[in-house]
Amino acid sequence: MQKFSDLVLVLMVFVWLVRDQVSALRPICDLRVLDHFVREAQDSEIIMHGCRVDCGVTKSYFVPMTSVDFAVWEQTDVQEQAAEVQTGLSLLVQALSSARHTVISSPLASTLDNNISNMHSLGQILHSLHLQQAKSSVLPNDSALNSTQIQEISSLPELLRVQSSFLRGKVRLLLSAAPACQKQNG
Amino acid sequence: MRRDELKAVFILCLAFVTIGGQRFESKVAQLLQDDTEDLKCFVEGKKDLTCFWEEEEERNGSHDQYTFVYSYENENRRTCAISSLSLLATNRTILFCKLPQTLFFTALSLQIFRDGRMLYNRSLNVENVLFVDPPRNLTVVSSRKEGQLNVSWLPPPLKYMEDSLIYEVRYAVEGSHMGKVEVIKANTMLILRGLQAGTRYKVWVRVKPDGVSYKGFWSAWTEPAFGSTPPTDMDPLIVLLVLFIGLIISLLFLTVMLSHHKFLLKKLWPDIPTPEHKFPGLFTVYKGDFKEWMSQSNGSMWGRPVHVFPEELPSPLEVLSEVSLTTPLSSHTTSPRQDRKTMEEEEKMESEVTDSGLTDRWREPPHAHWLMEQLRALQENPESLSQPMLLESHDTYVTLNHNSQCAQGEDEGQEDNIFDESLPLQTLFTNTGKSSLSASHSDLGSLQQSSGSGRLSSQSSFEHPNHTWPPKGPGYAYMAVADSGVSMDYSPMSSNRIADLGKRVIYTNEYKNDIFGHKWPLSGHCIESGY
Numbered sequence A: 001m002q003k004f005s006d007l008v009l010v011l012m013v014f015v016w017l018v019r020d021q022v023s024a025l026r027p028i029c030d031l032r033v034l035d036h037f038v039r040e041a042q043d044s045e046i047i048m049h050g051c052r053v054d055c056g057v058t059k060s061y062f063v064p065m066t067s068v069d070f071a072v073w074e075q076t077d078v079q080e081q082a083a084e085v086q087t088g089l090s091l092l093v094q095a096l097s098s099a100r101h102t103v104i105s106s107p108l109a110s111t112l113d114n115n116i117s118n119m120h121s122l123g124q125i126l127h128s129l130h131l132q133q134a135k136s137s138v139l140p141n142d143s144a145l146n147s148t149q150i151q152e153i154s155s156l157p158e159l160l161r162v163q164s165s166f167l168r169g170k171v172r173l174l175l176s177a178a179p180a181c182q183k184q185n186g
Numbered sequence B: 001m002r003r004d005e006l007k008a009v010f011i012l013c014l015a016f017v018t019i020g021g022q023r024f025e026s027k028v029a030q031l032l033q034d035d036t037e038d039l040k041c042f043v044e045g046k047k048d049l050t051c052f053w054e055e056e057e058e059r060n061g062s063h064d065q066y067t068f069v070y071s072y073e074n075e076n077r078r079t080c081a082i083s084s085l086s087l088l089a090t091n092r093t094i095l096f097c098k099l100p101q102t103l104f105f106t107a108l109s110l111q112i113f114r115d116g117r118m119l120y121n122r123s124l125n126v127e128n129v130l131f132v133d134p135p136r137n138l139t140v141v142s143s144r145k146e147g148q149l150n151v152s153w154l155p156p157p158l159k160y161m162e163d164s165l166i167y168e169v170r171y172a173v174e175g176s177h178m179g180k181v182e183v184i185k186a187n188t189m190l191i192l193r194g195l196q197a198g199t200r201y202k203v204w205v206r207v208k209p210d211g212v213s214y215k216g217f218w219s220a221w222t223e224p225a226f227g228s229t230p231p232t233d234m235d236p237l238i239v240l241l242v243l244f245i246g247l248i249i250s251l252l253f254l255t256v257m258l259s260h261h262k263f264l265l266k267k268l269w270p271d272i273p274t275p276e277h278k279f280p281g282l283f284t285v286y287k288g289d290f291k292e293w294m295s296q297s298n299g300s301m302w303g304r305p306v307h308v309f310p311e312e313l314p315s316p317l318e319v320l321s322e323v324s325l326t327t328p329l330s331s332h333t334t335s336p337r338q339d340r341k342t343m344e345e346e347e348k349m350e351s352e353v354t355d356s357g358l359t360d361r362w363r364e365p366p367h368a369h370w371l372m373e374q375l376r377a378l379q380e381n382p383e384s385l386s387q388p389m390l391l392e393s394h395d396t397y398v399t400l401n402h403n404s405q406c407a408q409g410e411d412e413g414q415e416d417n418i419f420d421e422s423l424p425l426q427t428l429f430t431n432t433g434k435s436s437l438s439a440s441h442s443d444l445g446s447l448q449q450s451s452g453s454g455r456l457s458s459q460s461s462f463e464h465p466n467h468t469w470p471p472k473g474p475g476y477a478y479m480a481v482a483d484s485g486v487s488m489d490y491s492p493m494s495s496n497r498i499a500d501l502g503k504r505v506i507y508t509n510e511y512k513n514d515i516f517g518h519k520w521p522l523s524g525h526c527i528e529s530g531y
Helices: A002-023 A031-050 A078-100 A106-129 A156-176 A179-185 B002-034 B236-259 B261-268 B290-296 B334-350 B368-380 B402-407 B413-419 B441-451 B495-503 B523-530
Strands: A061-064 A150-153 B040-043 B049-054 B066-072 B077-080 B083-087 B092-098 B107-114 B117-125 B136-142 B149-154 B165-173 B179-185 B189-192 B200-209 B225-228 B455-460 B478-483 B488-493 B509-514
Touching: A031 A106, A031 A156, A061 A078, A061 A156, A078 A106, A078 A156, A106 A156, A106 A179, A150 A156, B002 B040, B002 B049, B002 B083, B002 B092, B049 B107, B136 B200, B136 B225, B149 B165, B149 B200, B149 B225, B165 B189, B179 B189, B236 B261
Parallel strands: none
Antiparallel strands: A061 A150, B040 B049, B049 B092, B066 B077, B066 B107, B083 B092, B107 B117, B136 B149, B149 B189, B165 B179, B165 B200, B200 B225, B455 B509, B478 B488
16 A cells, blocks of 8 residues: 555656647747748738639627837737737638638638638647746636737738738847747757 | 029039930930831820920921821820920930820820821820830949959839830940840849859940830940959869879879989989099098009009000110121021021010000010111111111011001001000011110210111001001011000011901001101100001
8 A cells, every 4th residue: 555655656757748748848949930920921912912802701800919119019028928929820810710711712721721720729838838838718807908009900911911910020020039949049 | 502403403403404314315315216107106104104206397386287186095186385306316306195094905096187187197005105214223233253243233213114124234354245135024233154253344234124014125225334253263273183193193292203213313323433443442541642553553453455645655776787687697597497496585585565554564575686786787888878678577676657657547547446546656676686676875876986877767557457467477476565545565476477467456656766866756646647
């Protein structure tokens, strides 16, 4: 009996150690991945500009604010930045998915699928940086997010433009300034 | 102290403003050339967005009619204060506005109104009109490797943007206008390769956003930096190989030289030819004393050709007379026959005469007695001198064709050239005659008394082989002297050897002798002419 208890204790310690090892992902600090996502988002804008038929329907989308005031941004905490970026990515995923259902054009549908996948990948990258224990939220609410950080748009071209600006701006600023990546570069 | 501090701060601020103003003007001037938009905008960093346009009409410094309105996305419209700037370089005037708020990654709308009417309208994203300052602290360092230079610089002071910039490095040989360009991304150092060794280079750098997150214009070039490439350095391995190959070649050459040193020495430093081998013992035993050597040498030496004397010493030959033996000699017709027999006997005795020196070893021919008799006959019959005396072929005579040959030397030069090696003098004796070549002067003297002004003409013939000796008939014995210039042969010849004589190279020499003090013309004279 005493041996069995000792064995259980050893197993619990072993599981605890393994779980920490699994959760400790290596931070992804290479910005070339983000640059690739940015180019693909810009390609979506170009395709959208050339789409004439079956290019989706007009509807409202809630998307993050993309403007960056460096004077304000530098005063913002990294974790707040991370939370803002994470929320914005979530909003973009939802909007892109909603728009994808209304698009019939094959090229546009394909690039939208690609963009959605890129958003999920960025979420994983942010998770690897351990900026916060941010959780993805399906729908925004006033209590969770600042209203100044969300805007409402009404067309797919605007949605794609917001996606591109968000990735080039806030997402990149956050990844380039992540403490985990600063330690590696230093 | 406080005043001094304030003054220092003021001066620094003024300096920065001045420098900043210069940079602003340069950027404006550059955009006036490069940017095609009517309303030109650029942002120098994270703030300070500037938009300007060129004033078309000159006004008196007043720009109240203009209104600058701008609005960001999801924000209200605002107005911006307009300022004017006169560019001294281009003599242009611009109106510009520095926006108080600069937001990136969002749409910006701009409108220019003049007297209530919209002049310009433009929508842009600020991150797309980035116009940064040039890089700083450009340095060029010589690399240890041949043909390389290390170039490094500092990026413009832009936080969050360093990894979004690309650089263009331009380099050229100092003094040359031809340069090359290298583009490098997100890195502030570059190694230039493939450069000329030992050359001084000039390097410039400029910067621009990479176009992914930020877009914009090329910055101005930095001030040039200079650097020199290291001189050509010989690879140690190549030096060792060259030395090793040179050593092997030297050893091979030395081996060949040692194995063939005798042959090479003979070719490069040939022995000076000496006649020592022709005179055995002359230099080794007798120390060069030729007389001693001659005296000690044996008879076997005489058979050898003598190369010592290139020319035969002239041997004087005394000619007694040219005698016609037909009439005055009628009483002596029988005597030649008798004398011939005697001559044959005597010639046998003279068969060994081969001396090159005619004067030394000349023996009185056996027919000398006959000649004396002829002279006495002349004394007794002086009239015979008035007539040309012809010697019959069977008579003994001495002919010296000295003058004739010399006179005819030009005509017969080619034919007589082959006689050049021969002595000009050859005596032919017939057994019938008893003339003596060695007749002394006393004989001539006796002749002189008799002939008075007689001119003795004698003719000796060194005849060309073509000129066959007129057959003298059988029974004539004579001695022929043949000299080829190398050797002299004195051999008594019988009549049956006339044909053989014709085969010899015989030298013709005419000689006329004046017994009254006329000197014997040296045979050498004719030799010279014959030469």
